Amino acid sequence: MLLLGLLLLTAALPGRAPGARAEPSLGLGLGGKFQLSGAKEQNGVQNPQHERVITVASNGTIHSPRFPHAYPRNTVLVWRLVAVQENVWIQLTFDERFGLEDPEDDICKYDFVEVEEPSDGSVLGRWCGSAAAPGKQISKGNQIRIKFVSDEYFPSEPGFCIHYSIVMPVTEAVSPSVLPPSALPLDLLNNAVTAFSTLEDLIRYLEPERWQLDLEDLYRPSWQLLGKAFVFGRKSKAVVDLNLLKEEVKLYSCTPRNFSVSIREELKRTDTIFWPGCLLVKRCGGNCACCLHGCSECQCVPSKVTKKYHEVLQLRPKTGVRGLHKSLTDVALEHHEECGCICRGNAGG
Incomplete structure (x- = not known):
């Protein structure tokens, strides 16, 4: 009787047909719907x-x-x-x-x-x-x-x-004269831009098909036009011999003098190209031979600094697409109006 009961219990348990395969649960198994999606x-x-x-x-x-x-x-x-x-x-x-x-x-x-x-x-x-x-x-x-x-x-x-x-690609060597300006890296484009002597030649190089329209757009008045400018003053009256001698001394002494500066370096704008790329500014320079006795290090430093505006052409890459955005803009550069000698240390000390 015991053997007969075990046989009946075994037959009642659920079984798996030969060759059947269990389906993985959705979202959990390796082949589930969640992973496939x-x-x-x-x-x-x-x-x-x-x-x-x-x-x-x-x-x-x-x-x-x-x-x-x-x-x-x-x-x-x-x-x-x-x-x-x-x-x-x-x-x-x-x-x-x-x-x-x-x-x-x-x-x-x-x-x-x-x-x-x-x-x-x-x-x-x-x-x-x-x-x-x-x-x-x-x-x-x-x-x-x-x-x-x-x-x-x-x-x-x-x-x-x-x-x-x-x-078809360009068969010649890659150079500023072969690639279109918009395809050049900014450093190469900056070198190419500085070679032009007139604004018209530069715009013709950048946009050979529509350079005249671009040139007109640059000078079209707009509400963003700042219009700042400055003019260097010039002395008109004659000077006496002693003043002439004093001016000659200033040529070698600590005085404001012309320096050529790179606009990109001065403004720390490596993402932008300016034309012209360099401008003349007044910066302190010269020796301090007439400094105080006992000073071991005498430096020529500015005592009066002003900012002056220069109108230049600005070239910036367009966002998301190839091409250059061109506009006239005013850049502010420091000019040293007055200079003086300052002692930075004492001799023997």
């Missing part, structure tokens, strides 16, 4: 797992889903465009119909389209909002990467559409 970032968008590789042999187009209508929320798409030939570049041209979620504090945090240079990982630009379509972008090699991100809130329309095409 992608991990969440802090801003609520999916972390991209793959990129779609597109072989580029001719012109083509990529766009946000549902373009020109509102794109879906919570989406990440990545395209890598690879040209068939290795010695070509890829050019991206954005459709004028462009609109993504607006930035916050001028930063595209939520919905954006981003273009990256795969050769060095640099980001050529990130765009959002609907003010204007981004400008043309050109790869450094035969590949370029595009990323589109939308979070789980506020989708916009129409999204974006990018037309891509193949362009």
Whole structure:
């Protein structure tokens, strides 16, 4: 009887059919739905797992889903465009119909389209909002990467559409005369700008197709025009011999004199180019031979300092796109009006 009861109990227990496989629980197992849908970032968008590789042999187009209508929320798409030939570049041209979620504090945090240079990982630009379509972008090699991100809130329309095409690179050596000015690093561009002797020649170099319009825009009056200027005073009356002798002494003594200074270094503005790049300012210089006896270190220092304004051309890279923003601006530089000798130490002490 005992044996019969054990057999009946075993038959009543639930069993697994031969070859059956247990399904993992959703959100917990390695193959569950949560993992397949992608991990969440802090801003609520999916972390991209793959990129779609597109072989580029001719012109083509990529766009946000549902373009020109509102794109879906919570989406990440990545395209890598690879040209068939290795010695070509890829050019991206954005459709004028462009609109993504607006930035916050001028930063595209939520919905954006981003273009990256795969050769060095640099980001050529990130765009959002609907003010204007981004400008043309050109790869450094035969590949370029595009990323589109939308979070789980506020989708916009129409999204974006990018037309891509193949362009032939410049075959000559890379130099300021070959590359367009907007493609040069700031240090190289600064060296090229300083070589021009007139403003017209400089603007013609920067914008060969619309230099006349740019030149007119620079001198068009606006509410931002400061109009500060100064004129060096000149003595008009004659001087006697003793005064002439005194002026000759001043040539070697501690007096204000002309110095050429770099505007970028003076203002510590390495992100901006100025033309002309150097200006003459009055700075104290000369010896202090007539200093007090017993002074071991006598220095020529300014006793009266003023700021004077100089109107110059300012060139700044545009945010997010290639190109230069050109404007006339006034820079304030220190001028030493009066100088004097000051003892910094005592002899023998």
